[in-house]
Amino acid sequence: MAGLTQEPLLLRVARGETADRPPVWMMRQAGRYMKVYRDLRDKYPSFRERSENADLAIEISLQPWRAFQPDGVIMFSDILTPLPGLGIPFDIVESKGPIIESPIRTQEQIDRLHDFDPETDLPFIKTILQSLRAEVGNQATVLGFVGAPWTLAAYVVEGKSSKTYSVIKQMAFSQPELLHQLLSKFADAIANYVRYQIDCGAQVVQLFDSWAGQLCPQDYETFALPYQQQIVRQVRETHPDTPLILLISGSAGLLERMGKSGVDIISVDWTVDMAEARQRLGRNMKVQGNMDPGVLFGSQDFIRDRVLDTVRKAGRxxxxxxxxxxxxxxxxxxxxGFFFETAKQVDKLLAVPV
Structure with a gap:
């Protein structure tokens, strides 16, 4: 009977327990590569409808769960979802990405931002997370996620995705006090949102600071790291036992600094060797990743070799x-599917030294 009530594998490993194999899930595991998702998208073309209609978001979240049985099921949502609650409307246009019609660039706009109450502003989140927990039980860990302040600010100041981030960097380097106000407001709101997700059923929460890798180390320590720490600190005050993951794209030059954020797990991208990442972060820091998504276009033998190589380098x-x-x-x-099958069999396929 004990096995029936045991916490799911990913949650146990995220909390520091040793297991026979690493848990496995995929970022963006629900989405455009799946035919069942594309069919649903054709019927409901608005991304915000798909992510903010609880029934649709639950269905999409569960599509990869039904197909592949990953160890983590992450709610289908977007890092920009809280913005309307702050008074920043946005849309997501297929093939173009997020569009913010009135970018935030002045003191007056920052002063007009609303207080954010996730229970009132995002009532669908509770339904989504509670339903996912009920659906997967202890067979998988339910993950929530949020955008970190620098990345949210990059979107709302630029008004859209950017390749250069010149508008927000202009603010950072010419009006830093203005940007710091915005970042701090975002940090308070996002900490509140993380706590709410946990209260609604999220067992692990991932922070996406996707565009912090566009900062040099010096500016990361000024404009990104303190606000990651602000979120972690506030969440720890009320939910000290919930593991937090931090992801930054293109983060090879920032790994050691990411470790100072206070999170439990660093999600490592493929621009750094996993063995080197573990050495740089220290054995006390848990890691996630880090296979190149492009490997999944390769042969099954190639995929298997890369999965085993990643697990071997990450350690037991x-x-x-x-x-x-x-x-x-x-x-x-x-x-x-083959990626998941292989990852679940690594204890048989590979003798990882303890």
Whole structure:
């Protein structure tokens, strides 16, 4: 009977327990590479409807769970979802990404931002997370996620995705006090949102500071790290036992600094060797990742070799198997399935030294 009530594998490893194999899930595991998702998208073309209609978001979240049985089921949502609650409307346009019609660039706009109450502003989140917990039980860990302040600010100041981040960097380097106000407001709101997700059923929460890798180390320590720490500090005050993961794209030059954020797990992208990442972060820091999503376009032998190589380099404990970033559109579904099958069999396929 004890096995029936045991906490799910990913949660146990995230808390520091040693297991026979690393748990495995994929960032963006629900999405465009799956035909069942594309069919649903054709019927409901608005991304915000898909992510903010609880029934649709639950269905999409569970599509990869039904297909592949990953150890983690992450709610289908977006890092920008809280913005309307702060008074920042946005839209997501297919093939273009997020669009913010009135970018935040003045003191007056910052002063007009609303107080954020996730229970009132995002009532669908509770339904989504509670339903996912009920659906997967102890067979998988339910993950929530949020955007970190620098990345949210990059979107709302630029008004859209950017390749240069010149508008927000202009603010950072010419009006830093203005940007710091915005970042602190975002940090308070996001800490509140993380706590709410945990209260609604999220067992692990991932912070996406996707664009912090666009900062040099000096500016990361000024404009990103303190606000990651602000979130972690506030969440720890009320939910000290919930593991937190931090992801930054292109983070090879920031790994040691990411470790100062206070999170439990660093999600490592594929621009750094996993063995080197573990050495740089220290054995006390747990890691997630870090296979190149492009590997999933390769042969099954190639996929198997890369999965085993990643697990071997990560070592026996403190590792969650994942991609270095999200699964790419066009990825063959059968290769995703093979990735999960292989990751679940690594204890048989590979003798990882203890």
């Amino acid at each position: 404990s403190g590792h969650i198997m994942n991609l270095g970033h999200g699964v790419l559109p066009g990825t063959p579904e059968e290769n995703v």
